Amino acid sequence: MSQKKLISMHSPRGKESSYLLQTLASSILPANFPLFRKGEIEATFYPYIGLTHTIRRKGTTWVVRISDHCRHAPEPVLEAILMILACKVARKRPQPQHRHEYELFRKDSVVVEAVRQRRLLKGKKQIAKKTGKHHSLREIYREINQSYFNNQVDIEKVGWGMRKGLTRLGHYDPVHHTITISPTLDSPAVPKFVLSYVLYHEMLHAVFETESSGRIRTHHSPEFRRAETAYPDFSKAKNFLGNFCRKRSKFSKSRWMKKKG
Numbered sequence: 001m002s003q004k005k006l007i008s009m010h011s012p013r014g015k016e017s018s019y020l021l022q023t024l025a026s027s028i029l030p031a032n033f034p035l036f037r038k039g040e041i042e043a044t045f046y047p048y049i050g051l052t053h054t055i056r057r058k059g060t061t062w063v064v065r066i067s068d069h070c071r072h073a074p075e076p077v078l079e080a081i082l083m084i085l086a087c088k089v090a091r092k093r094p095q096p097q098h099r100h101e102y103e104l105f106r107k108d109s110v111v112v113e114a115v116r117q118r119r120l121l122k123g124k125k126q127i128a129k130k131t132g133k134h135h136s137l138r139e140i141y142r143e144i145n146q147s148y149f150n151n152q153v154d155i156e157k158v159g160w161g162m163r164k165g166l167t168r169l170g171h172y173d174p175v176h177h178t179i180t181i182s183p184t185l186d187s188p189a190v191p192k193f194v195l196s197y198v199l200y201h202e203m204l205h206a207v208f209e210t211e212s213s214g215r216i217r218t219h220h221s222p223e224f225r226r227a228e229t230a231y232p233d234f235s236k237a238k239n240f241l242g243n244f245c246r247k248r249s250k251f252s253k254s255r256w257m258k259k260k261g
Helices: 004-012 014-032 075-090 097-104 108-121 135-150 192-208 222-229 236-261
Strands: 040-046 053-058 061-067 158-162 170-173 178-182
Touching: 004 061, 014 040, 014 061, 014 075, 014 170, 053 075, 061 097, 075 097, 135 192, 170 192, 178 192, 192 222, 192 236
Parallel strands: 040 061, 158 178
Antiparallel strands: 053 061, 170 178
């Protein structure tokens, strides 16, 4: 039986789905993981743009938020999501059957299209209007596109993000065809070849993650990795970024500690 039929035959509705999620979380998590046996568990659906699911501890309560794209998911899918989230907290590897169950749901064309439509409406990546102080992303993009892609990669917008950050230095949005680079890299301490590599990496996503029949290909496929490592400054740029992020991370922590002290 297809995943689509499963969704239509067994999916709960409205308040029933919220009640089911809470019931599953309150029974499954304590039964399989000792750390959930103390305190309460609150599980709700949340209107994330994509298939985002989170679990965190707030005081004595475990707060679980499941993307409301899963509100009508079959019970085994909800169980799989809860088990995968709990494994992350417990630092355990999820069972293959749980990963398989969730992957079938995640890749279903109905679910993929629902996520795509919401991203079109709400998920457009914010890009700063101002140009960089030290690097021109549009210029670097044109150079990379000509040198490595024969000008075949068409990106609608390339620009700096709204906030500085180290966790995500670049992002390609396959729905809106934009590339956003962390303004942390707009620094005289960052050589141009590093920005070139980051843009090259994100442009590879535009090549390898093209949508076909409502589906998006694997994020970092073997073909993607081979193309990435073929970049002339790959190792040099990766090493620089590793050192740069470590230094900036330590600097940020020290400044925060001084403010708190």
